[in-house]
Amino acid sequence: MGLLPLSYRRPSYVERPRSGGSQTTVQDDGGSDKIGIPLEPVKSTDSRGIPESLGFDKIMEGGTCPPITIRDFMNYLVYVERSAENLQFHLWYRDFIQRFNQATTADIALASEWTQTMEDEVTARIQKEHAEKMRKASKGTTADMFRGTDFEKDAAVVSTTSVSDQDNPFLTPIQSSHELDDFSDHAGSNDVSYRSQANEAFASVGVKAPFTIQPFRKEIDRVIAAYIMDGSPRQLNLSDREQKVVLHALAFTTHPSAFRHVAHAVESTLRRSSHPNFIRWSICNGNPARVFFARALGVGTIMLSFAAALILTMSRAGRGYRALVAIGWVIGIATLIAAYKGMCVVLHGMHHRHVRPWELFVAEGDDASEEAHEKHSFDSFGSANSYEEEPWVIRYQKRNVIRKIFDREVWIQEPALRQIQDTIFVQSMLCAIVLAGILTVVFVLVPSGGFF
Structure with a gap:
């Protein structure tokens, strides 16, 4: 099964009506095929x-x-x-x-x-x-x-x-x-x-x-x-x-x-x-503790990459070494974006979810x-x-x-759900590559400090 369009967005959170759905307009999409049962199907207005x-x-x-x-x-x-x-x-x-x-x-x-x-x-x-x-x-x-x-x-x-x-x-x-x-x-x-x-x-x-x-x-x-x-x-x-x-x-x-x-x-x-x-x-394939851990790991990786880029920029090391920091940025940013959407990239790599x-x-x-x-x-x-x-x-x-x-993990059996998660992962990677590329270009163009 392939990916969904890269413009895909997961469903937005919908607030529940305060009283009995009376605030929701019901669409009548046709009559029932059962005589005397006037229950018309209700269709979702936003899928x-x-x-x-x-x-x-x-x-x-x-x-x-x-x-x-x-x-x-x-x-x-x-x-x-x-x-x-x-x-x-x-x-x-x-x-x-x-x-x-x-x-x-x-x-x-x-x-x-x-x-x-x-x-x-x-x-x-x-x-x-x-x-x-x-x-x-x-x-x-x-x-x-x-x-x-x-x-x-x-x-x-x-x-x-x-x-x-x-x-x-x-x-x-x-x-x-x-x-x-x-x-x-x-x-x-x-x-x-x-x-x-x-x-x-x-x-x-x-x-x-x-x-x-x-x-x-x-x-x-x-x-x-x-x-x-x-x-x-x-x-x-x-x-x-x-x-x-x-x-x-x-x-x-x-x-x-x-x-x-x-x-x-x-x-x-x-x-x-x-x-x-x-x-x-x-x-979301991880429990709250795992997702929080993934966010912290993403932020930590980004911060460490920034620290490495600053040290290399202030040193006498060649500019080419600074480009290596992009790897850390890509990993950190992708992990953070995926975790923001409730996904752990490690669990996703195996198509697993927490029990x-x-x-x-x-x-x-x-x-x-x-x-x-x-x-x-x-x-x-x-x-x-x-x-x-x-x-x-x-x-x-x-x-x-x-x-x-x-915690214990199990394999995600539903193929459509794996397809959604694959799409979100690819989106996270693409965003990470773009942002990491911009940061890398900035740090590579900055003259060396030559302090050590």
């Missing part, structure tokens, strides 16, 4: 720096090799970005659409489609109620200000109003389960609890509890308890309005269209933020915890995506810096 072979869909389809697989993507979201709930919900929703379309039971007719018109009407009503609440609160606050009396009561009014209108931030993950109808014994024993939590969520937005005879209702209750309601272990990053709209929809139907806006927002965040950031992060901290101790024999973690990460209705209590965290913190710098 610069990401080859087609490393695209989001390619990863989801299992068409990539380590370290760019869906498992690696999930680990990145759990341990680095801490937003695994988006991918977990996305995988569950894709699977749910497929299972809903394949369902042949008579009760499927009870789950009618949640149309865009219904969603618009509910959204307008929620916005109107919100505006009315704000207007009343504003009037009450103004009147209290003119009275100039009980400020504590004023504060209480303002506090109550702000809390009710506050956006509810994010939390967690999900998995693509192909047997979600066959819940575990533990989950089955909690059906009443999930039902109670879902009813509590419906009551919080002023809607009646839905019919329990609708298909997939128990599963939808678990989704609400895991991803939608306040305080859920894997709460999605939904705004207050988005949360209310989807709860109104789920109170009406269990049809996949009830998740229309939420699914678009989650997929948009994955495609336009998490995926580019994952590719950018994966390009990630959460993988490191599995390689040393602790594979039971890795199996448990993977099962949890790809479990649609697991607990919160917290890893602070995992055994590797303390063990890695106790690892000394020298061991971190020379």
Whole structure:
């Protein structure tokens, strides 16, 4: 596989939306081939720096090799970005659409489609109620200000109003389960609890509890308890309005269209933020300690080369000897530029990468915890995506810096990722040669000092 264009730039870091992707415009690129499933594909608006072979869909389809697989993507979201709930919900929703379309039971007719018109009407009503609440609160606050009396009561009014209108931030993950109808014994024993939590969520937005005879209702209750309601272990990053709209929809139907806006927002965040950031992060072949060491080595080599050039210039040595210093400059500058982009040139020479901290101790024999973690990460209705209590965290913190710098290495299997790294290495070398050439010419042209 050849190099990418020398003008290649790795993906830029993309900030995550603050609330549920509502700040992201969703493109509709065509209808679905499934009747009654109005989920149009969301396309990335900016794929610069990401080859087609490393695209989001390619990863989801299992068409990539380590370290760019869906498992690696999930680990990145759990341990680095801490937003695994988006991918977990996305995988569950894709699977749910497929299972809903394949369902042949008579009760499927009870789950009618949640149309865009219904969603618009509910959204307008929620916005109107919100505006009315704000207007009343504003009037009450103004009147209290003119009275100039009980400020504590004023504060209480303002506090109550702000809390009710506050956006509810994010939390967690999900998995693509192909047997979600066959819940575990533990989950089955909690059906009443999930039902109670879902009813509590419906009551919080002023809607009646839905019919329990609708298909997939128990599963939808678990989704609400895991991803939608306040305080859920894997709460999605939904705004207050988005949360209310989807709860109104789920109170009406269990049809996949009830998740229309939420699914678009989650997929948009994955495609336009998490995926580019994952590719950018994966390009780095060394851990932070190794990259810092590479930067220090690059700076040190450049400084030593400058010192050698100054000594040779001030001495009686021939000018030709000064040109030899260019070798040190090329090595130092190339190392520094590559390290700035997260790459260690030594690891790159072997097309190796450091094993990630959460993988490191599995390689040393602790594979039971890795199996448990993977099962949890790809479990649609697991607990919160917290890893602070995992055994590797303390063990890695106790690892000394020298061991971190020379941690275990593995070969990079994904050819497209090696191609990106090769391109970055060539860019670093070309920049180093140009800069080293300029410095060499300057020092060679300077007259000899002849001091010693």
